[in-house]
Amino acid sequence: MMSMNTPEINTYIESLIAENKALRAENLELRSQLNHVQFQLAEFKRMVFGSKKERFLGNTSEKQTVLELGIEPLAELVVTEKNIPAHTAKVISVKPTNHKGRVPFASHIPRVTTVLQPEGNVEEMVQIGVEVTETIEYNPGSFFVNRTERPKYAEPKTQSVVVAQLPEKALGKSMFGNSFAAHVLVSKFVDHTPEYRMIQILKRSGIQMASSSVNEISAGVSNCLTTAYHSLKEVVLKSQYLQVDEVPMRVLSNQKVGKTDTGYFWVYRDPVNNLVFFDYRPNRTSEGPDDILKDYKGKIQADGYAVYDGFGQRDGITLLFCWAHARRYFEKALVSDKDRATWVMEQIQQLYAIERRAKEESMTFEQRHELRLKESTPLLNAIKLWLDENKPSILPKSPIGKAINYAHSRWEGLTEFINDGKLEIDNNRVENNIRPVTLGRKNYLFAGSHEGAKRAAVFYSFFGTCKLKDINPYNWLKETLDQLPNLKGKDIQSMMPGGYSTL
Numbered sequence: 070m071m072s073m074n075t076p077e078i079n080t081y082i083e084s085l086i087a088e089n090k091a092l093r094a095e096n097l098e099l100r101s102q103l104n105h106v107q108f109q110l111a112e113f114k115r116m117v118f119g120s121k122k123e124r125f126l127g128n129t130s131e132k133q134t135v136l137e138l139g140i141e142p143l144a145e146l147v148v149t150e151k152n153i154p155a156h157t158a159k160v161i162s163v164k165p166t167n168h169k170g171r172v173p174f175a176s177h178i179p180r181v182t183t184v185l186q187p188e189g190n191v192e193e194m195v196q197i198g199v200e201v202t203e204t205i206e207y208n209p210g211s212f213f214v215n216r217t218e219r220p221k222y223a224e225p226k227t228q229s230v231v232v233a234q235l236p237e238k239a240l241g242k243s244m245f246g247n248s249f250a251a252h253v254l255v256s257k258f259v260d261h262t263p264e265y266r267m268i269q270i271l272k273r274s275g276i277q278m279a280s281s282s283v284n285e286i287s288a289g290v291s292n293c294l295t296t297a298y299h300s301l302k303e304v305v306l307k308s309q310y311l312q313v314d315e316v317p318m319r320v321l322s323n324q325k326v327g328k329t330d331t332g333y334f335w336v337y338r339d340p341v342n343n344l345v346f347f348d349y350r351p352n353r354t355s356e357g358p359d360d361i362l363k364d365y366k367g368k369i370q371a372d373g374y375a376v377y378d379g380f381g382q383r384d385g386i387t388l389l390f391c392w393a394h395a396r397r398y399f400e401k402a403l404v405s406d407k408d409r410a411t412w413v414m415e416q417i418q419q420l421y422a423i424e425r426r427a428k429e430e431s432m433t434f435e436q437r438h439e440l441r442l443k444e445s446t447p448l449l450n451a452i453k454l455w456l457d458e459n460k461p462s463i464l465p466k467s468p469i470g471k472a473i474n475y476a477h478s479r480w481e482g483l484t485e486f487i488n489d490g491k492l493e494i495d496n497n498r499v500e501n502n503i504r505p506v507t508l509g510r511k512n513y514l515f516a517g518s519h520e521g522a523k524r525a526a527v528f529y530s531f532f533g534t535c536k537l538k539d540i541n542p543y544n545w546l547k548e549t550l551d552q553l554p555n556l557k558g559k560d561i562q563s564m565m566p567g568g569y570s571t572l
Contacts, residue, residue, distance in 0.1 A: 101464045104405055108468045111404040174203055181206075212274055215246055237554040240289045247550035250286045255543045257283070258528040261508045284517070290546075291524040293553055297565060298527045301534070302361075304565075305346040308339035309367040310491055312499035313377065315353060316506050318525075320516045332522050334506055334529065337361065338499040341491055343537035343567070345502045347526040351519055355379065368485070370496055373475060381482070390482035392417060393495035398472035406469040409459065413472070416452050420445055424494050434490030441487050449484050456480070502533045531566060538567040 180203075222231040239247060256262045262270075264283050271278050305311070314336050319329040335357045338345045350357035355376045362369070366385035371377040372394045381388030396417045402410040423444050427437040456477045463470040476483060486492040506529060516522040535542040549564045556564060 097464070101466050104464070104467050108401070108405050174205060178205075210274065212249070212276060239293045239550040239553045240286075243285065243289055245282070245286055248547050250290055250550065251543050251546040253283060253286050254290060254528060254546065255532070257287075258525065259505070259532050259542050261505065284521070287521070287524050287528075290550065291527045293550065294527055294531065297549075298530060301344065301530055301565065302346050302348075305337055305339050305344050306361070306365055308341060308344070310339070310341060310370070311365070311367065312338045312340055312370045312493070312496050313358065314372065314496060314499045314503055315357075315374070316503040317353075318349075318506065318516055318522055320351075320519055320522050323518070330519075332516070332519060333357070334503070334522075334526060335361065336499055336502055338502055340493055340498055343534070345499075345530060345533040345537060347529040347533070349519070349522045349526040368489075368492065370493065370499075372496055373479060387485060388482050389485045389492060390479045391496035392420065392483060393497050395472075395476045395479070395483060398468075398475050402468035402472045405467065409469050410472065413452065413455065413476075416448050416455075419448055420494065432490075436490070438488075438490035441490070445487055449487065452476075453480060453484075502537075505529060505533065534566040540566050 217235065219233045219235070223229070224231060240250060243250075245253075253267065256267055257264070264280050267283065268278050268280065315333045316336070318332050318334055320332045322328045322330045330351065331353075332349060332351045333353045335348045335350060336345060337348070348357060348361055353376070358376060358380070362380065368387045368389055369377070369380050370389035370391065371380075372391050377388065380386050396414065399410045399413045399417070403414070423440060427440055432440065456473055460473050460477055463473055465471070465474060486494050516525060531546070532542045534540075535545050545566055552564060
C-alpha cells in the first residue's frame with residue numbers, strides 16, 4: 070500500500086469533499102428534473118384521460134363529525150415541514166333542501182287550452198275544481214316580411230310627384246329589419262352559432278342568406294353602436310375597482326392566405342356596478358392596457374401575467390391578485406407533494422367558505438369586510454407563516470416550489486381584498502365574461518379580420534353587460550335599434566343595458 074504524507078491526505082480528503090458536493094448537487098438537479106418530468110407526465114395524463122375540474126376535497130368528510138379542540142393563538146403557532154396540521158378545516162353542514170316540485174312555466178308564454186271532459190253525463194254534477202297539466206311545446210321560429218307601401222300622387226298643376234318619406238332606420242337602406250338583425254347577432258355572439266350553421270337554419274325557414282349578409286349586419290349594427298360603445302368604456306373606467314383579463318382569438322391573416330394571426334380581447338369589468346368592456350388588440354403586449362388605463366386611478370385585480378405587474382408601480386393604482394390562480398398552482402402540486410399542497414388547499418378552502426357564507430347571507434360590503442377581518446385574517450397569517458417556513462427548503466422548480474414562489478411573491482396583492490368589502494377574493498367573475506368568447510371560438514374558430522374582431526368586441530361588451538344585469542339581449546338590441554335614430558348625444562346613454570348613465 071502506497072504511503073501518503075499529511076499534506077497529500079488533506080488534499081485527498083478535500084478532493085473527496087469536493088466530489089461529494091458535486092455529486093450531491095448533481096443528485097439534487099436530477100431529482101428536480103425527475104420531479105418535473107413526473108409532474109409533466111401527470112398533467113399530460115390528466116389532460117388526456119382525466120377531469121379538468123379543479124375541485125378539491127380535503128381530508129375532512131362533510132358527514133364526519135369534528136371534535137372542536139380550539140385553535141392556538143397565532144403567535145404560538147409554529148409551522149414546519151414535519152408539523153403540518155392534518156385537520157384544521159371547519160365542517161360546514163349542508164342542510165338538504167326539500168324538492169318543491171316542478172318549476173311552473175313563465176306566465177307570458179302563450180297557452181293553448183284543451184278541455185277534456187269525463188265520459189258520461191256531467192250536467193247534473195257540481196264542478197269542484199280542475200286538474201291542470203302543462204307541457205311545453207314548440208313551433209319553429211317564424212319570420213315575416215314587413216311590407217311598406219307608399220302611394221305616389223301626381224300634382225297636375227305643378228307636375229310634381231308626392232310620396233311619403235320612409236321613416237329613418239338605424240341600418241339605413243339595409244334589407245334587414247332591426248328584429249332580424251338582433252336575432253342574427255344574438256345567435257352568433259350569445260348562442261355561439263357559426264355563420265354556416267345559422268345560414269342552414271334560416272334556409273329551413275325559407276330564407277336564403279349569404280355569409281356576406283351576416284357581415285353586413287354585423288358591420289352596420291356595430292357602426293350604430295360606436296358612440297354608445299365609447300360611452301360604455303368611459304363609464305367602466307370611472308369605477309374605482311376593475312378586474313382585468315385577456316383571452317386569445319385567432320384572426321385570418323391579411324398577408325398569408327389560409328393562415329391566422331393571434332389577437333386578444335382585453336376585458337375590463339366593474340364588479341360593483343356589473344359592467345364589462347371588451348377591447349380588441351392584435352397582440353398580448355402591454356400596449357393595450359397601457360392605452361386603456363393610462364389615466365386610471367383605483368384598484369386593479371388581475372392574474373399573475375407580467376404585463377399587469379407594472380401597474381402596481383404606478384401612483385394611484387393598487388394591484389390585487391387572484392386566489393383562484395394561486396390555488397391552481399397548489400392543486401397541480403398535489404401529485405408530487407400531497408401533504409404540503411393539501412394543507413394549503415385546505416386553508417384556501419376555508420377562505421372560500423367564508424366568502425360563500427357572506428354571499429349566502431346577502432351581507433353588505435361593510436358586513437363582509439368585518440367578517441373577513443375576524444375570520445379570514447388568521448387563516449391568511451397562518452398561510453404566510455407556512456410559506457416563510459417552507460420556501461427556503463423547497464426546490465424552486467418543483468411544482469410545490471412554483472406554487473410557493475407564486476403566492477409568496479404576490480402576497481401583498483393576494484391579501485388586499487381583506488381591506489375592503491367591495492373587493493373580490495379572485496378574478497373568477499371577469500373570467501366568466503370571457504367564457505362566451507371561448508365558447509364562440511370553439512364554434513366559429515376564428516374572426517374573419519382584425520376589423521371583424523373589433524366589431525365582435527362591441528357586441529361582447531353590450532351582451533356581456535346584459536348578462537350581468539339579467540337583461541334579455543335580443544329585446545335590448547331590438548329596442549335600441551328601433552329608438553336609435555331619434556336619440557342624440559347624451560340620450561344614447563339612456564338606452565344602455567340597465568341604464569347605467571344614472572350610476
